[in-house]
Amino acid sequence: MYPEGSAAAGNGGVVRPSESADRETHPLDVEQGRKTTTGGSSRYRGWKLRDIDVGHVFKSQHYGTMFFAILSLITLAVVHWTATPRFRPYFSYDASISYIAQKDSVTAAAAVLVPLASLLLSLFIYEFIIYRKRNLEITNACSTTLHFFLDAVYCFIFALTFTEISKFAVGSFRPGFLQACNPKSVGLGNGPVDYQLASPVGLTVADCTTDLLDTRKGFPSGHASTSTVVCTYAIIYLIWAGYFRGGDAAFLGLDKKSGVVTGFRGRHRIWRELGHGVYLMWILLHFAFIWGVGLSRYNDNKHTLIQVFGGWFLGVFIACISATRACALHKYIFIHDLQETAF
Numbered sequence: 208m209y210p211e212g213s214a215a216a217g218n219g220g221v222v223r224p225s226e227s228a229d230r231e232t233h234p235l236d237v238e239q240g241r242k243t244t245t246g247g248s249s250r251y252r253g254w255k256l257r258d259i260d261v262g263h264v265f266k267s268q269h270y271g272t273m274f275f276a277i278l279s280l281i282t283l284a285v286v287h288w289t290a291t292p293r294f295r296p297y298f299s300y301d302a303s304i305s306y307i308a309q310k311d312s313v314t315a316a317a318a319v320l321v322p323l324a325s326l327l328l329s330l331f332i333y334e335f336i337i338y339r340k341r342n343l344e345i346t347n348a349c350s351t352t353l354h355f356f357l358d359a360v361y362c363f364i365f366a367l368t369f370t371e372i373s374k375f376a377v378g379s380f381r382p383g384f385l386q387a388c389n390p391k392s393v394g395l396g397n398g399p400v401d402y403q404l405a406s407p408v409g410l411t412v413a414d415c416t417t418d419l420l421d422t423r424k425g426f427p428s429g430h431a432s433t434s435t436v437v438c439t440y441a442i443i444y445l446i447w448a449g450y451f452r453g454g455d456a457a458f459l460g461l462d463k464k465s466g467v468v469t470g471f472r473g474r475h476r477i478w479r480e481l482g483h484g485v486y487l488m489w490i491l492l493h494f495a496f497i498w499g500v501g502l503s504r505y506n507d508n509k510h511t512l513i514q515v516f517g518g519w520f521l522g523v524f525i526a527c528i529s530a531t532r533a534c535a536l537h538k539y540i541f542i543h544d545l546q547e548t549a550f
Contacts, residue, residue, distance in 0.1 A: 254339070254344070258346065259345055259349055260543055264346060264349045264350045267353075268350075268354060268357060269539075272358065272361050273357070273361065276365070280368075282368055282372075286372055286375060287371055290375045291375070292378040292420065292423040292424050293375065293376060294378060294423070295378050295379075297380060297385075297388075301385070303380075304381070304383070304384040304385050305386075306382035306383050306508040307383060308381070308382070308383030308507065308508045311507060312503035312506065312507055313504075315430060318430045318433055318500050319363065319434065319437060321496065322434060322438040322496060323359065323360075323363075323437055325438075325492075325493065326355075326356065326359055326440065329441060329448075330355055330356060330444075331352070334348040334349075335348050335352075337448075338448075344543055347540075347543050351537065351540060354536070358440075358529060358530075358532075359530075361529070362437070362526060363436055365525055365529070366432050366433055366522055367432075370429050370433070370518070373426065374425070374426065374427070377426045378424070379425040380422065381422045381424075381508075381511075382508045382509070383509070384423070387421075387422040388419055425510055426513070426514045426517050427514055427518040427520075428504050429518065430500050430501075430503075430504050431501045431504060431515045431518025432519070432521045433518075434497055434500045435497045435500075435501075435519050436525050436526045438493040438496055438497045438526075439493075439497070439523050439527065440526045440529060440530045442494070443526065443527065445489070445493075449486060501515040502515075
């Protein structure tokens with residue numbers, strides 16, 4: 208007779224091998240005795256603000272990434288303040304650059320701060336609520352939260368640097384270039400005339416307004432790349448934390464309670480099914496934000512579709528590299544108040 212609630216009892220006497228048997232054991236998965244007992248009830252200790260070991264939290268971070276993020280910021284500043292966009296000849300009758308640019312539907316700040324706030328919310332829910340028992344102490348939760356948040360910020364910096372350098376290197380016109388430049392009408396009596404400026408020397412104050420510099424930096428879309436890199440980072444974290452982090456804590460532990468072990472007879476199954484659907488909607492909201500920002504740049508006549516797609520591609524590519532790396536590095540964050548063992 209198998210004990211009630213055991214894996215064998217829930218599977219007709221057949222013991223399934225653990226799906227994570229080949230994985231490296233997380234030290235916090237085996238430190239189950241780390242509790243304090245007061246008045247016959249047990250509780251995990253160390254979850255008050257005064258229990259945060261700030262020194263340990265910062266000691267647990269990976270400063271090599273920070274170093275290169277700072278170098279990236281310096282590079283970004285040098286390029287932004289010293290470089291000039293590549294100059295391309297243009298024509299006064301080019302319809303693709305003759306649109307009237309509208310006011311930004313989504314500001315540059317909102318394109319970044321909204322997904323960062325969403326990532327912070329997801330980190331708080333997972334590290335301080337869902338994985339509370341696994342983290343054992345608030346210091347460990349703070350270390351993990353700061354690890355992912357800082358890495359997302361570094362990821363944003365790298366994407367911004369690549370975006371700005373690409374803008375200067377390509378010198379692609381925005382759809383509203385002629386609106387900003389407002390070139391002189393020359394020789395209209397002789398029919399369509401190529402109003403071509405062959406070199407930056409031809410760009411005088413009389414030819415174009417001061418908005419000319421920004422209108423020559425169309426590819427890739429900065430709004431699209433920066434919003435995409437943070438949102439994609441958050442999506443990868445959510446998928447990893449919800450389904451791949453391992454143990455019974457994966458996806459709130461509902462999979463074990465509702466059927467994966469008990470043969471779909473668990474009373475929590477309805478919450479499991481509803482939870483998976485809601486979780487998918489939360490992930491898709493991040494994608495919807497990416498999509499909405501990109502469409503707003505096109506509808507506002509600030510970028511062409513190619514420029515928007517370039518921003519999306521750049522953001523997704525950098526986020527995939529950074530987020531998967533950050534998830535792998537999670538096991539090397541030092542556990543507070545335990546032996547100096549990395550996981």
